[in-house]
Amino acid sequence: MTGDSRATSESPRQKSIATPETICAGCIAMVEKDGGYRRAEILSKKTTKSGTQFYCNFDQFNKRLDEWVPLVRVDFTKEVEWPNPDKDKPKEGKGKKGSAPSKKSVALKKGQKRPSKASKNSKREQSISVSEATTPHPWTELPVELPQLKIEESNERGAIDSNAVATPATAGDEMDLDDEYDSQLAKKKRADGNGLGGGYTREQEIEKLRTSGSMTQNPAEISRIRNISKVQFGKFDLFPWYFSPYPEAYTQEDLIFICEFCLNYFCDNKPFTRHRQKCTLLHPPGNELYRDDHVSFFEIDGRRQRTWCRNLCLLSKMFLDHKTLYYDVDPFLFYVMTCKDDQGFHVVGYFSKEKESADGYNVACILTLPQYQRKGYGRLLIQFSYELSRIEKKLGSPEKPLSDLGLLSYRQYWSENILDLIIACNEREEKITIESISEQLAMTPQDVEHTLQALKMQVYHRGEHKLVIPDKLIQQRAKAKLKKKRVLDPARIQWKPPVFSAASRTWAW
Amino acid sequence: MTTRKVRFKKLNTKTQLPVLREDQIDPNEYESLTNEAQIQTGVEQAEENEYHLQSILKASGVSSDQEIPVPPPQESDIKYEQLYSRKVQQTVSYLRFSQTVEECVGCEYDMTTEDAEFLTGYNRGKKQAVRLSEDDFERLMECFERTAAFQAPFAVVDKAVVPYDAMMGALRELDDDKLMGYAKDIYEYWKTRRQEAGNKPVHPSLKFESHQETDDMDPYVCFRRREVRQTRKTRNRDLQSGEKVKRLRREIEEARQLLLTSRDLELKKQEALLIESKIFDRRAKIKQTKVKLGIKTNDEDLINQKVGKRCAFVALEIAANLLQPQKRKAVEPSPTVRPPPTPQLRVPLRPDARSVEPDMVLLSDKRADKENELRLDIESKVQNHQTWNKNHVDLTKGPLSPVSQSGFERRYRQVKAQFPLTPPASQEDAEPNEGNTNGSGVGLELMSHQDRSLLSPSPQPEFRMRIGRLGRMWVDRRGLFSEPFDAVGNSNDRWKYDSDSEDETDVIVMDPNDTRALKFRATIPLPPAHQLTANRRYAYPPGYVPRTGAISQPPIRMGQSQPQAQAQSQAQGTSS
Numbered sequence A: 001m002t003g004d005s006r007a008t009s010e011s012p013r014q015k016s017i018a019t020p021e022t023i024c025a026g027c028i029a030m031v032e033k034d035g036g037y038r039r040a041e042i043l044s045k046k047t048t049k050s051g052t053q054f055y056c057n058f059d060q061f062n063k064r065l066d067e068w069v070p071l072v073r074v075d076f077t078k079e080v081e082w083p084n085p086d087k088d089k090p091k092e093g094k095g096k097k098g099s100a101p102s103k104k105s106v107a108l109k110k111g112q113k114r115p116s117k118a119s120k121n122s123k124r125e126q127s128i129s130v131s132e133a134t135t136p137h138p139w140t141e142l143p144v145e146l147p148q149l150k151i152e153e154s155n156e157r158g159a160i161d162s163n164a165v166a167t168p169a170t171a172g173d174e175m176d177l178d179d180e181y182d183s184q185l186a187k188k189k190r191a192d193g194n195g196l197g198g199g200y201t202r203e204q205e206i207e208k209l210r211t212s213g214s215m216t217q218n219p220a221e222i223s224r225i226r227n228i229s230k231v232q233f234g235k236f237d238l239f240p241w242y243f244s245p246y247p248e249a250y251t252q253e254d255l256i257f258i259c260e261f262c263l264n265y266f267c268d269n270k271p272f273t274r275h276r277q278k279c280t281l282l283h284p285p286g287n288e289l290y291r292d293d294h295v296s297f298f299e300i301d302g303r304r305q306r307t308w309c310r311n312l313c314l315l316s317k318m319f320l321d322h323k324t325l326y327y328d329v330d331p332f333l334f335y336v337m338t339c340k341d342d343q344g345f346h347v348v349g350y351f352s353k354e355k356e357s358a359d360g361y362n363v364a365c366i367l368t369l370p371q372y373q374r375k376g377y378g379r380l381l382i383q384f385s386y387e388l389s390r391i392e393k394k395l396g397s398p399e400k401p402l403s404d405l406g407l408l409s410y411r412q413y414w415s416e417n418i419l420d421l422i423i424a425c426n427e428r429e430e431k432i433t434i435e436s437i438s439e440q441l442a443m444t445p446q447d448v449e450h451t452l453q454a455l456k457m458q459v460y461h462r463g464e465h466k467l468v469i470p471d472k473l474i475q476q477r478a479k480a481k482l483k484k485k486r487v488l489d490p491a492r493i494q495w496k497p498p499v500f501s502a503a504s505r506t507w508a509w
Numbered sequence B: 001m002t003t004r005k006v007r008f009k010k011l012n013t014k015t016q017l018p019v020l021r022e023d024q025i026d027p028n029e030y031e032s033l034t035n036e037a038q039i040q041t042g043v044e045q046a047e048e049n050e051y052h053l054q055s056i057l058k059a060s061g062v063s064s065d066q067e068i069p070v071p072p073p074q075e076s077d078i079k080y081e082q083l084y085s086r087k088v089q090q091t092v093s094y095l096r097f098s099q100t101v102e103e104c105v106g107c108e109y110d111m112t113t114e115d116a117e118f119l120t121g122y123n124r125g126k127k128q129a130v131r132l133s134e135d136d137f138e139r140l141m142e143c144f145e146r147t148a149a150f151q152a153p154f155a156v157v158d159k160a161v162v163p164y165d166a167m168m169g170a171l172r173e174l175d176d177d178k179l180m181g182y183a184k185d186i187y188e189y190w191k192t193r194r195q196e197a198g199n200k201p202v203h204p205s206l207k208f209e210s211h212q213e214t215d216d217m218d219p220y221v222c223f224r225r226r227e228v229r230q231t232r233k234t235r236n237r238d239l240q241s242g243e244k245v246k247r248l249r250r251e252i253e254e255a256r257q258l259l260l261t262s263r264d265l266e267l268k269k270q271e272a273l274l275i276e277s278k279i280f281d282r283r284a285k286i287k288q289t290k291v292k293l294g295i296k297t298n299d300e301d302l303i304n305q306k307v308g309k310r311c312a313f314v315a316l317e318i319a320a321n322l323l324q325p326q327k328r329k330a331v332e333p334s335p336t337v338r339p340p341p342t343p344q345l346r347v348p349l350r351p352d353a354r355s356v357e358p359d360m361v362l363l364s365d366k367r368a369d370k371e372n373e374l375r376l377d378i379e380s381k382v383q384n385h386q387t388w389n390k391n392h393v394d395l396t397k398g399p400l401s402p403v404s405q406s407g408f409e410r411r412y413r414q415v416k417a418q419f420p421l422t423p424p425a426s427q428e429d430a431e432p433n434e435g436n437t438n439g440s441g442v443g444l445e446l447m448s449h450q451d452r453s454l455l456s457p458s459p460q461p462e463f464r465m466r467i468g469r470l471g472r473m474w475v476d477r478r479g480l481f482s483e484p485f486d487a488v489g490n491s492n493d494r495w496k497y498d499s500d501s502e503d504e505t506d507v508i509v510m511d512p513n514d515t516r517a518l519k520f521r522a523t524i525p526l527p528p529a530h531q532l533t534a535n536r537r538y539a540y541p542p543g544y545v546p547r548t549g550a551i552s553q554p555p556i557r558m559g560q561s562q563p564q565a566q567a568q569s570q571a572q573g574t575s576s
Ligand SMILES: [Zn+2]
Pocket: A259, A260, A261, A262, A263, A264, A275, A276, A279, A280, A281, B105
């Protein structure tokens, strides 16, 4: 899944006025968000004690801002765009591919991320209205709005919701058949759809679904919807951003508990309290590689510490859209950053890294936990990943796709370091090559170039490529340096690149 | 900026780039930015255009005041200090740690609110001492859950419920007698909980792959096993490793069993020691009392004489011997240890808890019995042997008669002895093989032909010339005649006139040990394919007694001349 909300789909849809009764999953309606109305796709519908609620994905907003909204926030005076069964099918197929990647594609990639599907011909670009992007909307009311009520009956919700849109009448030729999985899916869909035929109306389809017994919600839709409401973790309550495959029973809870040290999860306060009386872990279960007054880094082997690493992945999946838990954690090492107090070494963030990356990635997934975000920890994590690459005498790059937050963090780290380097060059009146920057920073030349381009520093002038540093950036850098941001001291790293035996390679650990 | 199109040279990463500040370059000549249009961000295309991200990217600075909004975390209202009461120790060196989560969380079952309610009810009305603690409750539940997961891994599907009896093994391993009293009750409770959960584990668990088609579609299925890479080259090695691991597992299991048994043994020994010391104390008391009261009976009841006890010791002794065979030798020299003639009050205890005393005698008796048994066995075997040999003729009179005149040492090697593989046709060749009718058994094709010239004495004298030192010449000469050698002596005569068939005209018995025959056979190359069959279809020469004691084949028949027969005869010759 792509976050590619159908709200931006170009295909013409039927439009008409809807009522609270007829509006259903798959519809695009105007829904109030941050004080204004925004196009939103309804992904699911549930009825709670306080009335009907809709799970909305807002046009041009990241999925982490999706939320359950009550009826009152939907604008029924405006026309609603109805799901278009024919046109939306191909998308559906791709959506599934994203959430449960085909064995083929992932086996090849074996990363911890869902494979990116960069369809070059996306028409979305044209629909962006960047001019609107003048004032960012600060986050305001999400916690209050979070649904605190349980979904009553799973089949009840399945009956009317997204099944409607998930049920294909004719999968059609537009289906993207580029791999086996999709084609299987297509067959399946056709088979499912056979009974429906062409002549059924939408209501009949729904009715058919209601009685045919296939009441389970479309899996692709399930993973588009955040399933855990709230997490008690350490001193904080966290509000998850994305779906995470914790046991399905946990999704019925208003609050789940996670032990800060072993990361085990509990659906109730009682077992959690019991667990806390027994749990002796006070730090991530691995070897400490780095320590200064501020943070420590631990190295955890996914194979050795399978439970802990699985727990970490489940936790981080709630905040990483593109992470996949499709495969097990064995082939990864996890580098966990902690900060210490009397109670122990608290997990602040981590990055995972393939034991052997065919693509030369030095980071698979990277996350600073929400309660520690915007405090400069991300920069430390990124720095550590490059310090490790430096020790390995390799050039590293993070696995793609990056999330929006990931891109910003990396851009910032890259820009700062490249700027420092070339400002010094400028002062010494020296020339520099991309290769030399890349080696000094253990970054790939591509990342160096992209950063230079993004900062508009790479210039073609009088038949010659040059690096030109904008004044604005020099000033910004000088100002930032005054702030004394924390950095890691590479001399404190005690680490030798781990070596994995031939046997472990054979078994693909 | 010019209107003409600027042609960019592609930037090589090794190109030396001058680094300038914006003010070091004429803004009018600020020709063009390369690749302004598309910069790869690495963000998924659909998300790249998201509103909040774009608004920040447009600002295009190193640091930005703008932020992407996220659902913010809150301070939790839990009692953190209480829940996380353990304090971390300060270490100077970096931590090194390899324990797993499972090893750090103690009992893996955490009781739920429902469990707590049940337990309160269960303990109600019970005295403090006999109440079931939360810890013990969890241990029992953990035990049941684990056993169930192990014994009925497909419980969700097949609805199998592990019966209480099947839990006993695991319960015993808890090694806590006081828990056993509660086990049955908690088992019943566990069973209800389990049924309520649809025969799944009481605590919901992650959904792992079930290898069904639904797996791929189910977003809750996670942490699949990765398909093992195709490694054909090493497959064999992998199989071997697999076998090795299996064997290791087996051996470790055996070792475990051994440890368990020896632990039992040690416990028994300890018990015996304790009893022994108790008895000793009692006896000491009796003696004291006797002395005090002036009773003067004999002290026979103060020494170890009870039969039951003695037996116990013998059993112990035997067990000990089984475990340590070498110990037996140490005991053996003293089988004649007798109870001391005078009653002895002090029973010396050996370190292995056995008393030196009368028991020994019994052991030596046991040994004698064993020897008897062995002797009887041997005798019966001898008897058997004799019955086997009944009605068989013994031809073993002279199996190793010394070779007479025709010995190799008396003859010179024939210089031009190139024998044809197929011997010249002889009269016998034409004759049908009647080995079977003769009762010589399963198609035995016996050595039949020999070069006539070897069998009969060579008709011509042979000479050899050698040149020695100083040019001296030597002529060696070989006799004209040598007597036929009859290795088995007159026994040949027995079949001289035997005939099973009228057609059978000529049966020649020959000695396989005849040097000439050996010599000849040695020259026949044996086709390798025949080697095995030849050995298997072994033909005994007359007079040869197989080790089984029975005489197998009466005569050796001649009258065949095929290479196969030669092969057999050679095999026979070399191995007899
Ligand atoms: Zn814990």
